[in-house]
Amino acid sequence: MNKLVLISLLIVAQACAQKTYLGKLDQLGKFPSKLKEVSGMDVTKDGEIWVIEDSGNKDKIYRVDKDGDIKESLKIDHAKNKDWEDLTLDNDGNLYIGDFGNNDNEREDLVIYKIPEDEMDKKEPNADKIEFKYPQQNDFPPQKDSLYFDTEGFFHLNDHLYIFTKNRTRPYSGKTLIYRVPDQEGDYEAEFLGSLFLCADQDHCSVTSADIAPDGKTIALLSYGFVFLLTDFEAPDFTKSSIKIIDLNTDTQIESVCFAGNGTLLIADEQNRYGGRKLYEFILN
Template sequence: MKNIVLILVLVAVQACAQKTYYGDLEPLGKFPSKLEEVSGIEVSPAGAIWVIQDSGNEDEIFQVDMKAKLVQSLKIDHAKNQDWEDLALDNEGNLYIGDFGNNANKRKDLTIYKVPRSELDKKKPNAKKIAFHYPEQKNFPPEKDSLYFDTEGFFHLDGHLYIFTKNRTRPYSGKTLIYRVPDTEGKYAAESLGSLFLCGDQDHCSVTGADISPDGKTIALLSYGLVFLLTDFELSDFSKASIKTIDLNCQTQIESICFLDDKTLLIADEQNRYGGRSLYQFKLD
């Protein structure tokens, strides 16, 4: 039995390591102690860095500088942090907060809050609500082999929000489901755009953050220690996308990613026993 388990582990690791490139994160600074659980990060067109924290924290967004020092915090009006997991921005500077963390796959109140650019100058910005559901989910929760509906990553492009779900299936399938919803206030059935197989290691291959480069040519999907770079994709069909895997050589709980520019990523991790609570930069080739 031990030999069988070892073989399965080696197969999973090998599948995850195929076409894998290695790189090191460049530390930029450490977040203040009140930001132990940064779960999403974005950079505005004007260069403001925004971060959020996940469940158990206040309904606030935080602006930090390039050294992770706190600039200001804003309490979002008409919004509740049930489980905020990622941030997105559009070209006009409107901010989107993904309240779609769903560890147990039980939630029926999945929400994206839209904070207009004009509201970000206020101490208590008002948010508009984009409510949605996954039409393919029939049970709450589904069976263990269908636990696809937790979510921690999305981005904005051309009037839509593109969502990549976090796989919690057992046995682990290695897939992320892809959906999109309009970026305007309302209630929606998310449109399915298929799925992607990232890799077969359940500890390293589930999506914890997502973003798209300013030129729209590269998508970065973050997982625990890995970044998957998607190029040559079609927005209605990601199955033909080219995927490059980068191993970040780290043990902390990496949760957040965004593009600073077309060739530079900002990455943040949560505090755990290995360290963390830091902001990093990663240069792409």
């Protein structure tokens, strides 16, 4: 049997063995027209929601309410929005912006901007740079079967930023690669932690955002239409996690997820031909 065919059959077999649950998004609000491409979101301990937009948009973060209305915007100093794809906060209130969007897998200037908590009350907060590279990537871009180095999801845990890559391989392998870097300014080779097989459907199984619950017991990996809930892990090894797949029953381009408490997700989508530009709530069972 052809090796490529065998690999494809194994992936399909794995996908068929995974049970998918149905879920329903409850709309909270709609973003204004100036926030058409919300790509990252997180919630502070005080319940403030911060969002960013991706490439082609301003070097700003926005504080919004649950109706999606903008309450505040801050221009980030020393930070350029080349392709901002996710946003996360740590327990001390420091905010991190992942400028690691890499659709063609050809970037060599990946960076996470760290905005210290004591800068957040300024009109133009200053950002520190956490620069990094993937040790497995030697070619820019690599061959089509190695297009693992686009990224749209990360979160903070225990002094590190955990990165989940967006799979663009041909043929599609269904895997996300997991890395971590320290949460301090510097230039790093990311530490490779392993990979996770999510599912074999290219349209639904590539990570677009990530977050971890406040109690550290559940990880949410968002994709187009699905959310994957990871449990039963011991950080930093997430490769043996139990995975629950939830079909959110939407055709919009959902790009952002964060926990608003241990049992609640906030999810945002970008505007496309099916609608979007909305903020949703999803209650975990």
